[in-house]
Amino acid sequence: MNLADGPDLTGDEREALLRDYLLLDPENELASPAMYPRLWNVSAGMMFTKIIRAEVPEAPEYVAVPMNDHDAHLSASVAEWNMLWEAAQFRRRIPRDLPDQLYRVADRGDINVVFVPRTTSRYHEYAPLFHLLPRATLERFGLPLLRAGQWPFLSHPARIDDFLPSDFEARLAKAWAATVWRHLMPVSPISGFSANDPIRVLAHNLDFWLPPVTEVVQEVLRELPEVDNGVTPIIPVLEDGSPLCGAVTANPRVGGDVWAGEQEAAELVTWTVEQADADGRLRGILDAIRSHRVQDDFSPRWTKAREDFERKLHRKRAKIQVRFVELTDTIPVHGPETQIVDQLAVSDFLTLLNERDREIVVLLRSGVTKLTEVAEIMGYSNHSAVSKRLARIREQAVRFFDER
Template sequence: MTTSIVMTGETMTDDFHQPDDPLNPLLNPTDERAEPGMYPRMRNLSAAFAYRGVVRALDPAPPEYVTVPLSVGMAGDPRPAVAVAQWNLLWESAQFRRRYFGEEDLPAPLYKVADSGDLNVVFVPRTRSRYYEYAPLFHLLPRAALARHGLPLLGSGIWPFSVQLGDIDAYLPANFQARLSRAWAGTVWRHLMPQYQSPISGFTANDPIRILAHNLDFWIPPVTAVTQNVLRDFPEVANGITPEPVRLQDGSLLEGAVAANPRTGGDIWQGEEEAAEVVRQTVEAADADGRLRGILDAVRSHRCEDDFSSRWTGAREDFERKLYNKRSKIKVRFVELTDTIPVHGPETEVVGQMLCGDFLALLNERDRTVVVLLNSGITKLTEVASLMGYRNHSAVSKRLDKIRQQAARFFN
């Protein structure tokens, strides 16, 4: 690629307020950064920290998260952590970022992924809690939601992942995923069920919309898409890179990409108001193809009693009102259809004028019609013949003889 797309080796300063103890991710509840105007918060580090220019994908592929084992803090081999940070900083390059690295630049597990082709991969540390995979969702939760579901007050998140200073699992409950799932579902619920006074507690755990709200993996792609959309509006760093095609080492051009200045970093969202807007946009991104709204409308329009818990909700009231209003308008009338075949079980017997269902099953359609008509009170063969479309009763007489013979064999 062009020689301008190189690592700078320079350090940059920013206005990010780091915790007093960088190894402790917890935020003091009395800290001003825990106030609703500043919390929750998600930020981004500019690729300009390490690169003078970037290869910008014109049609970026959707990112996928891949977990890798990384050492914590200063323990162990730091090279995998450095390689992951350098890789993730190039989020604008998307599926083309592998072209920055040779086999000697990446640890074997990372190079194996890079060598798989042009894939838009975001590397995150492999942890018990899966915090780094779900960080974009966690850092959209207001402080009250964290307290309600027993989740810790963590400092600001960074997307994409850059560095793991401490063992995050040491600060998270053992059932972190379950707690986060409930907290996220409660946060996104009003966008999925906008009906008046219909909180999530008014629906059973088997309700389809409630299941969808709790599915963290479903929400990661849309929240990542929204995050990147926000970042694409950030201004470029003035590094003097003129947008131009990217030339590879063999002289060919890299299709679908241009050389460009890196974008600045900064807050992707900060405070409850901005986070709430990102949640709304996440729901819209999840419905980019229109299927989510179709599913939601179908579920809301075809509710059943089992969807609701014992708690009253506006949705349940609407359901019951529609149900009973429809029932009150329906008049049920039972009529006896004498020209139809009754349904009997395997043990059916002949009682009086009742025909055995097992015997009728032996007859073909025309013979069964003769039996039904005679059993319905039509006694004249000419009438039977007329109803069946015969010119005279001869054909009916022949069928009756055949039926009598079959009946004799069947009931003897």
């Protein structure tokens, strides 16, 4: 659809027409929770009486190509290519006259590619994620109320970027993270974690979520019935007479909504998370992160996750005990980072003690292990003063080794 070339239209009229085509009036019933958000599909039966269907389709990849409304051949070729999404990696085997931009990709081999227009915002790549977001979330993050999305991409008016914020991708990442967060950390809000927290980074990574949401879209479409064109499933034959193994001819499926309304979209978000963990990868990532939390993962806000972390941390710290024992057969090492594995590391610690406390530690380290002997050497009448000093030294040692 080329809205820019309408006859007898002023620039403002064309702009208004394009805006109305792209953006949804908040008062429109299509913006109601029962209908929004929405993603829909156009049946390949609009153009084909039969299709090729891959028996084991490979996961699709998005390839952005420069497009405009004036290249009718390119636009029609992209629409035809994408409409045959069920052919997956075998689409290039279907004879057609491809424009150079598409031929260079198709000529690379049997790969499953979805073509989308190249834009600054990357809206078309991320459309399945964007159109899972409810209206309230869009408004919260300053995103426009776009009309229903389409998968796979077939056609578009030009200049979609003109109607999106310049930081669209960043805003979408925040909006998606807010939507998916409860599935990743059910008991703690996202605000309780720092910007560098690994799970928070993962929630914002749109490229991580694009493959699972694309697979979910396709799984929904595969449940739609076929058009009754009377096509008998057989192995297709290539131009050279050889069979195309791994594929069958079939009736095209009907088109329709992939989802419509907040309830269905929420179910598809859950399904997307489950798909991201289809092989246990997401669950493994989350478990590994939770098991190796550090203080910097949390923001100043208190959360259940931080409470659990602090409890485990203090339990671990409570196990620290400081004892002074004789170190035999060790070579004195004097330096700012002295460490003696499996024995007492004291060289750095000594610099924190006053002269009398340091003398006690040196005596204990030199083999004088009885407090009465230490007291006698230091000129005390009994060991009481030595015991008090040792208690204070232990407290300092706990703090010292706890901070390392």
